[in-house]
Amino acid sequence: MRFANALLVAGMSMIGSAAATAETLTIATVNNGDMIRMQKLTGDFTRMNPDIDLQWVTLDESTLRRQVTSDIASGSGRYDVMTIGTYEVPIWGKQGWLVSLEDLPASYDIEDLLPPIRDGLSVDGKLYAAPFYGESSMVIYRTDLMKEAGLTMPHTPDWEFIGEAARAMTDRQAGINGICLRGKPGWGENIALLTATANSFGARWFDMEWNAQFDTPEWKQTLSYYIDVLNEAGPPGAAQNGFNENLALFQDGKCGIWIDATVAASFVTDPATSRVADKVGFALAPDNGLGKRSNWLWAWALAIPASSPKVDAAKKFIEWATSKDYHALVAAKHGWANVPPGTRTSLYQNPEYAKLPFARMTLDSINGSNPLDPTVDEVPYVGIQFVSIPEFQLIATAVGQQFSAALAGKMSIDEALRNAQALTTREMKRAGYGN
Missing domain, CATH: 3.40.190.10 (Periplasmic binding protein-like II)
Structure with a gap:
């Protein structure tokens, strides 16, 4: 013992x-x-x-x-x-x-x-x-609302169709917003979406001499489209919504179209968390006819x-x-x-x-992303929804605040772009880029 x-x-x-x-x-x-x-x-x-x-x-x-x-x-x-x-x-x-x-x-x-x-x-x-x-990112949409609007989502939609569909699917009385997009400021929030979108509109952050490019027609077209479609078909307070807020809106049946990360697919198709799990379709991120889709990596x-x-x-x-x-x-x-x-x-x-409905679309979106060649015009950087330099995190967060303020109606689109151009130019010079 x-x-x-x-x-x-x-x-x-x-x-x-x-x-x-x-x-x-x-x-x-x-x-x-x-x-x-x-x-x-x-x-x-x-x-x-x-x-x-x-x-x-x-x-x-x-x-x-x-x-x-x-x-x-x-x-x-x-x-x-x-x-x-x-x-x-x-x-x-x-x-x-x-x-x-x-x-x-x-x-x-x-x-x-x-x-x-x-x-x-x-x-x-x-x-x-x-x-x-x-x-990557892709289009996530309500198949029932698309059908009710008399439209069919293409496998490879463009931004014109997305805008048309979002407006047609909006029903303010029923609390349904035609589209949900990131508006919360941050380099990993609204700037991720807007940079990828800008690529498809022919915009870029910098030219080959590291000069900021927010004073271009392409960036104005990008920001104008984004703000217009959210004002006409987006949810109230869109400037405060990031990934999690838009996910909750979509799962609750309050979004017709959501363009965001492919990883969201399992959440919106899960009956335990999503009221619309059996009414979800997927498509590639939109393009604008210039050879670049707006999907990120x-x-x-x-x-x-x-x-x-x-x-x-x-x-x-x-x-x-x-x-x-x-x-x-x-x-x-x-x-x-x-x-x-x-x-x-x-x-x-x-x-x-x-067998999962989003598996092939996720793989195609990832394989279709090329961070080595992200833009229509040549650039000195790599990265699709970001610029792979140490200074980007600080600069992009500040730019995101300008764009979020414009979305909230606190400043004009032109003012937001002027501010973005000025602060980006200042910080890049301070960091020693360009001339």
């Missing part, structure tokens, strides 16, 4: 010792549905890795970007895993601020990652962040800051969270529709996933 008790005490001591020596990974992540679901499934990871504890810092998108940017630039080492995107990775990777993920085990199958997504998260051919989900990805002292444990977590096995885990627990999209070729080759 004393021997058994001794074994029990020794075993408990070993368990206590393991717990005491467990590494704690601090993970900064964005507050969205896919990331929250992942957190709830991490019991699978900790069972396989009892020597690793997970501590979560879950933030809204804007706060997350501010905090991880501050941490990475200062090298404070506050986070061991960061949720960042295709904007940050090339810039931070070149600075030596991120740990390369090229040595993930062969079973991870880096070659299975979709080429546009992998390229966007690589520097000089080396992967510096693993995609948790990837996205983005990935929320997991990366390890070079300041983390827990690189090996962090790689284990990232390998788990972005693997084929994780996809299978989500499918088993929550169904194939809720598997994080847009990252792996194998997902789109899976016959069960291919």
Whole structure:
């Protein structure tokens, strides 16, 4: 009996010792549905890795970007895993601020990652962040309202048709807005939409000498179209609506057309969260007859800051969270529709996933995105809904405030464009671009 008790005490001591020596990974992540679901499934990871504890810092998108940017630039080492995107990775990777993920085990199958997504998260051919989900943008619309309006959504619509359909589908008495678009200011909010839209109108942020281009007819046409269609067919208070607000409006049956991230597809077709789940169709993002569609390319990805002292444990977590096995885990627990999209070729080759109504449209939208050639006229930058320079985050947020104010009627379109031109020119000169 004393021997058994001794074994029990020794075993408990070993368990206590393991717990005491467990590494704690601090993970900064964005507050969205896919990331929250992942957190709830991490019991699978900790069972396989009892020597690793997970501590979560879950933030809204804007706060997350501010905090991880501050941490990475200062090298404070506050986070061991960061949720960042295709904007940050090339810039931070070149600075030596991120740990390369090229040595993930062969079973991870880096070659299975979709080429546009992998390229966007690589520097000089080396992967510096693993995609948790990837996205482009597309048209999401109500099939019943489109039919009632006597219209048929093309597979490849243009902006003229979108405007016509949005106005025809608007029913103010019934509380139905013909179109919902991002209006909330921010480089990842209204500027993401407007920059991608501007590409299709022939506009660009800079010419080849890094001169700002907001004083051009193309930008005026872009902003005028956007404000006019939202004033005539959009929801009240559109200038305060971002992705989450428009998602809620669409799920509640209050939007006819929503142009936004492909990742939204699983949310709007889920009967548990969407009142219109069986009345949703999809189309490619609109063009304007100039050879460029207004779809973007983005990935929320997991990366390890070079300041983390827990690189090996962090790689284990990232390998788990972005693997084929994780996809299978989500499918088993929550169904194939809720598997994080847009990252792996194998997902789109899976016959069960291919049955989903949005699978092919998401893949076509991602594969149709080319951040190396985003605009009608030549530009000195890469990036579709952003310009891949460190200064863009600050400048674009300020420009987004001007455009949001114009949408809210606080200033004219001409005034907003003049302000955008002036502040962009000032900040670019201060940063040493151009002459």
